[in-house]
Amino acid sequence: MRQYDHKKIEKKWRNAWAKSGIYRSKETSRKKKAYVLDMFPYPSGEGLHVGHPKGYIATDIYSRMSRMQGKSVLHPMGWDAFGLPAENFAIKNKVHPRRAVEKNIKRFKEQLQMIGLDYDWTREINTTDPDFYKWTQWIFLKLFEKGLAYQSFEPINWCPSCQTGLANEDLEGNVCERCGTVVEKRPMRQWILRITQYAERLLQDLEFLPEWQEHIKESQRNWIGKSEGAEIDFPLTVTPEKLTVFTTRPDTLFGATYVVVAPEHEMLGKLRSRITNWTDIQRYQTEAASKNEIERTAEGKEKTGVQLQGVRAVNPATRQEIPIFVADYVLSHYGTGAIMAVPAHDERDFEFAKKFNIPVIPVIDSDGSAIPYVGAGTLMNSEEFSGMPSEVAKARITERFGQPKTTYKIRDWVFSRQRYWGEPIPIIHCDRCGIVPVPEKDLPVKLPEVKHYEPTGTGESPLAAISKWVNTTCPKCKGKAKRETNTMPQWAGSSWYYLRFMDPKNKKALVDPKKERYWAPVDLYVGGAEHATRHLIYARFWHKFLYDLGIVSTAEPFMRLISVGLIQAEDGRKMSKRFGNVINPDDIVDAYGADTLRVYEMFMGPFTDAIAWKTASLIGARRFLERVWRLQEKLVTSPDDSTERDLHKTIKKVGDDIRNFKFNTAISQMMIFVNGAEKSGITKAQYRTFIALLAPFAPHITEELWSLLGQRGSIHVSKWPQYDESKLTADTTTIVVQISGKVRTQIQAPVDSTEKEVQDAAEKAAAKWLVGKSYKKIVFVANRLINFVID
């Protein structure tokens, strides 16, 4: 027997597979399909570390098993290469982003190929390819056409370091997710997508995704942030004659002893001439505007505010005049930007009321609990509503004084970036015709090749400086016009790329309906949990939009979603160049082989758990493969009963475990099998069956063994083994004997022995504990245990 030489074997088979094209995807009506997808990577300049391939290995195993089970498999790979990381890398290293991306992709691809993944590279896509982003632009035009893309001049988040506007989803708290800089509010012209119009469906349809992990759905629910309540008009003592507030607690209306508007509220300007302390109000507005989130939290959330003089509001329920405050604890962008304050039943209002000596009137019976009492209860001090439970009163009071209203925390998607490296927004600005979409036939609007692509910091994209590109003619009036110079955010291309894999060469339509109907939807989607409230929300939004246009056939893009648990560095921190704790997969593949790396990463622990890398433990995976290799020396001619039983158990468990993404226990079972087979020997047929089970995990060594066993063709297109139910159980089984729930001994008994038979045997075996005792009860579990309960 030759030695197990991973280098030779792995290189040989990778070349063979590339040549034979066994992983090529085909649409065929004869087979069931499995569309297995990885969140495609951002090809950074640092290359892969060992954590990156974990998810790819898992989908690889899943897709390989699916293929062996006779399914038609689509398992593609591509590159999400527009956006800030690639651009910042390019600026830092003084190379053009396009060059940098090309180089990074080449490196990533080499690294991925070294791991032996079964991607169909003929379907490779790249979001920065004009053939691809033509369709990203096309979708934008459709959004524009349907009124879902609009221009706005509202203040938005601005990162002073990246020098671009950002979406809400691009923030971590109040810092830029990319660079950690505290963001500012900055008014500027921008393009926005009306994702809020889909908020309810994005929320509701989560119910139809039973195979999504609960925490991802929960994150999305939090992010969408639906709350149901009411809008109630509070009359003012001057014109304009009312202020509309949003509340989720209309049942506490009688306890509203003041109202608050956000500093940015438009009513303030309108009331300017009636407010006698206008300079105080203005000063407060200026202060609030200058404060960023950090400063606000640094103040310990102590409430500040100023009362409006000369204007009061009227509580519509009590008909009492109440003061109006401007305070920054009310957010302008949520609800109506104004609230009714009920200090008896809201902690923030209570704190504010104490500071400003505003009356606190309880209207919910707190049943002895301290004020503020924020729970539900029975109404009091509320005229004819007193005595009603909160839930009833909510509806009644809303009916009488306001109207039901639902609000969402999710905000429209700020979709323009003042950066070079993104898809140009296909819009033309004409002095005469206004905003004119680029005609479909003129797509793609190509990103011009330029020398200077650094951000300008002026709120203008670097594209604005390229007059040759900017100046164009208006498609409508043929007069002089200018191109939109903002580009799309990083998340644009990834919002629909999974559709492109179905038909990457298609020049005519987004997707060929025939192919779309064959592959859609994605059956299994695997990637990082950090995408829960960004990519996964954006992609669902675009998909629903395309669904409404009749372009795709399902309401949801991804049927099953599993998030990868991070592989941390050995020191327990994140693996990062910054910490100097990165393990490079190339080194591991070189020293131990790709198969060892694959088996190790899947054996580390539960797939979705974050676990620290440990090079010392890697040896276990290598030893396992060596022992599988050496089974060649343990061949026997007649099968052993217990080995045969173990084999069938292993077939069942490995199949079930791969389906459930429990790779660690699948490998554990295979190790148990090998431990047994080493002792008892193994027949050629058993060996073949076993390596077929191992093939998705360790594709190279199993392919080599397959050919050494004289098999023709690739193991990876061979038939997935079937287990025989009748071979799963042995003739005898171990039965635990308990006395009053304590394990005392165990006996061997024929499978399916009756209670009487087991009792007789057990009584003999456990005689020393049972002598002279009477049974209160006997609990018998067939094939498992018998429990004598004694006094």
Next chain:
RNA sequence: GCCGGAGUGGCGUAAUGGUAGCCGCGCGCGACUCAAAAUCGCGUCCCGCAAGGGGUGAGAGUUCGAGUCUCUCCUCCGGCACCA
């Protein structure tokens, strides 16, 4: 603060309400070897020579029986957070 998830040997972990610690790493002893590596065998939760006893973050409960179910609390991880 609210909402999710999780706490098991030295370490990674495993256990349809039914023998807690499978599988692997590490470690100890032994075989092979001049020696070492590799490999193989035995052992490895704690106390105890043993019989036995204790043990799954803490405390209670349900049950013949709880790592698993229920309640209270503690710790860690993740999401949201002045969202009315």
